[in-house]
Amino acid sequence: MALTPVVFNDDDEPTQRTVPGQAAPVDAESYTVYRPDQGAPVDEPESAAASMTWSDVTSRTRRVPLVPAWMLSADTRRATVRALANDVGYYAAFHALRGPKYGLKMAFYAPRGAWRIARRALVWAQAEEGNWKLRQHAADHNDAYTWQSLNRTRAKESKPRWMLLGAAGTAACMGGVVLELSGAVPPIGWYAAAAGAVAIAAQAGKPADRPITDRVSNTPKFTKLTAEQVRAALVSLRLAGLTDPAQVDFPSPIHRDGPGWLARVNLPLGMEAVKAIEKRAALSSALRLPVDQVWPSAGPEHAGQLDLWVGYQPASKMGKPRWSLLADNAVTSVFTEAEFASDERQRPVKTTGFARSFLVGGQPGSGKSYAGRSLALAWSLDPTVEFKIAEFKGTGDFLDFEPLCSTYVVGVDDEALRQGGAILAWALAEAERRGKRILAAKKAGLAPEGKVTPELARKPGSGLHPIVIIFDEVHELFGADKDAADAAERLIKRARALGIIVVLLTQIPDKTSLPPNITRCVTNRWCLSVQGQVENDMILGTGAYKRGITGTVYRPVDDSGWGVMTGGRSPVSILSQYPTPQQAASIIARAIALRGGKQPVGTDLPQARDLLADLVAVSGEHGQHWSVAAPALTERWPAAYPSITAEALSDMARALGVPSQGVKISGKVLKGYRRADVAEILAQRAHP
Numbered sequence: 001m002a003l004t005p006v007v008f009n010d011d012d013e014p015t016q017r018t019v020p021g022q023a024a025p026v027d028a029e030s031y032t033v034y035r036p037d038q039g040a041p042v043d044e045p046e047s048a049a050a051s052m053t054w055s056d057v058t059s060r061t062r063r064v065p066l067v068p069a070w071m072l073s074a075d076t077r078r079a080t081v082r083a084l085a086n087d088v089g090y091y092a093a094f095h096a097l098r099g100p101k102y103g104l105k106m107a108f109y110a111p112r113g114a115w116r117i118a119r120r121a122l123v124w125a126q127a128e129e130g131n132w133k134l135r136q137h138a139a140d141h142n143d144a145y146t147w148q149s150l151n152r153t154r155a156k157e158s159k160p161r162w163m164l165l166g167a168a169g170t171a172a173c174m175g176g177v178v179l180e181l182s183g184a185v186p187p188i189g190w191y192a193a194a195a196g197a198v199a200i201a202a203q204a205g206k207p208a209d210r211p212i213t214d215r216v217s218n219t220p221k222f223t224k225l226t227a228e229q230v231r232a233a234l235v236s237l238r239l240a241g242l243t244d245p246a247q248v249d250f251p252s253p254i255h256r257d258g259p260g261w262l263a264r265v266n267l268p269l270g271m272e273a274v275k276a277i278e279k280r281a282a283l284s285s286a287l288r289l290p291v292d293q294v295w296p297s298a299g300p301e302h303a304g305q306l307d308l309w310v311g312y313q314p315a316s317k318m319g320k321p322r323w324s325l326l327a328d329n330a331v332t333s334v335f336t337e338a339e340f341a342s343d344e345r346q347r348p349v350k351t352t353g354f355a356r357s358f359l360v361g362g363q364p365g366s367g368k369s370y371a372g373r374s375l376a377l378a379w380s381l382d383p384t385v386e387f388k389i390a391e392f393k394g395t396g397d398f399l400d401f402e403p404l405c406s407t408y409v410v411g412v413d414d415e416a417l418r419q420g421g422a423i424l425a426w427a428l429a430e431a432e433r434r435g436k437r438i439l440a441a442k443k444a445g446l447a448p449e450g451k452v453t454p455e456l457a458r459k460p461g462s463g464l465h466p467i468v469i470i471f472d473e474v475h476e477l478f479g480a481d482k483d484a485a486d487a488a489e490r491l492i493k494r495a496r497a498l499g500i501i502v503v504l505l506t507q508i509p510d511k512t513s514l515p516p517n518i519t520r521c522v523t524n525r526w527c528l529s530v531q532g533q534v535e536n537d538m539i540l541g542t543g544a545y546k547r548g549i550t551g552t553v554y555r556p557v558d559d560s561g562w563g564v565m566t567g568g569r570s571p572v573s574i575l576s577q578y579p580t581p582q583q584a585a586s587i588i589a590r591a592i593a594l595r596g597g598k599q600p601v602g603t604d605l606p607q608a609r610d611l612l613a614d615l616v617a618v619s620g621e622h623g624q625h626w627s628v629a630a631p632a633l634t635e636r637w638p639a640a641y642p643s644i645t646a647e648a649l650s651d652m653a654r655a656l657g658v659p660s661q662g663v664k665i666s667g668k669v670l671k672g673y674r675r676a677d678v679a680e681i682l683a684q685r686a687h688p
């Protein structure tokens, strides 16, 4: 146990006696006691390393990939080559324009350079360099013997050099004559050789501080991200606790990653990466680079790890990678990954649709509708997909999808909102129907996991083809129809295995317009530009901001279409695909062609019904059992409640506040609802 010396004087009460042989007290009144250090050691003993297993040693998790990741994808290869070609083209054009000026300068410097080269060759052939000074020294000291010996050495060295020079000169002359006589070199070749010789001579003849070519840029050009730059930039953010560049640690070397550099940084202990991510503009200032060239994001290992990716060029100048789905023969399937976006390194970002649901949120103008469109366009090339789209902005952002939709609703009026509610009711009923179909398919051995399979989805008449339901500006629906949010939540939970893909787009993430339960059950959350932590976490989930997963880094207009998406292998910064109107039209034309030119015909949407009123309608005097009410509802309104089960009905009613309890009817006590409870909720709703 470690002991810490504590010096006491007479007023203090010593707690431990002096340890013999330790340092003496500082004066007569004082004496030393030794107090054990607080707490037990918490660091692993050094020997812990010895307990490493062979699998730890051979673990591949920390291995650097054999081939750099950017070389593996055609898109990142193309982006890198494009960035290099762009630079080369610029340099070539810059110098070509100044060609005449360079010609004059070279003509001026070349004679002097030719003379310098010839003189240097002669001095070399005479082997005088170094030797002359030593001979002079010997002469100054009357040392004839040394002088002669040095001269002999020089002469010996000089002879083969003269021979070499002579041979090279003769070979060059003779070679030139032979080439000229044989006509092997066209005139342009001689001009090129002469220009090359003049350039070499001019280079040798120019003053050391006068370059022949002009400087391409006066500002320091960004060519490489260095540790010093990163350290200085992070320290300049003035984050509490980060004052010394040495506190910034690099777990792996800074390296090229796609068309840019990646610096992975461990911030000081206890500091969260989000603090630096939030200060993207300050980082851009510190690095003296445009904001859209600097991409901080959370590192993969812990909350204090920062990935700082800096592009060779700003994203706005990099151009966009070509969308693979623009190819004339592109076809997708919701069961396999389809490209719908790209990341800052220009790598394609893909997702499957099956068993997924999507929530896209962001402030007005952040690019939500286009984000939704990029997903919809990707799945439109799966000919089995049926769309149901309701957009409550009322401006027809999805109008071109109408030919692919069995239901297309646009507007913010009561009728449009009613139809939105009806889509949800229909989808819930469809989920019930699909549940039964899958059960039957499972019994027949066609759905081993109790899920829709690609084969079942394709099978005509299976009733299990994928359905994509998109609600744009869904907060309008949730705000107007209190039951819609509950219905959407149930649908998202239920739809996963049933081939129904729900996509919600919203600009107002708060408790009423985006109930947290919905956020929780959505698989893929895509947060575009948002104003603050609250909105961010409403979309991405509590704690996302703190972990550095945040849409607050994106600027409202400049970064339209940029956002961060969770739900894949790891959170990624992505830019939605943004095809031109012609490209979008061509994808949709192909999608229509893939469907044989036919618009999907969906089941007519049922009138949106009021479940509470319907429960009263099928209730007895005091209430009803769920097991009786469910078939009664199906019988009276088959389109609205197709084969609803007692459990599903009880779930739906409880979501509306109707308690499920033992109800005695005709002497039998079974789970059901009391009529009085339903009436009370209806009365409260009428007079809130």
Ligand SMILES: Nc1ncnc2c1ncn2[C@@H]1O[C@H](COP(=O)(O)OP(=O)(O)OP(=O)(O)O)[C@@H](O)[C@H]1O
Residues within 6 Å of the ligand: 362, 363, 364, 365, 366, 367, 368, 369, 370, 371, 393, 507, 560, 561, 562, 575, 576, 577, 578
């Ligand atoms: N991926 C993208 N690349 C480039 N620009 C984009 C991209 N996505 C959207 N934009 C730009 O952002 C603008 C707004 O996009 P969009 O209409 O999708 O935003 P929104 O968030 O739905 O807006 P609102 O809330 O007002 O409906 C578009 O007109 C377009 O100019």
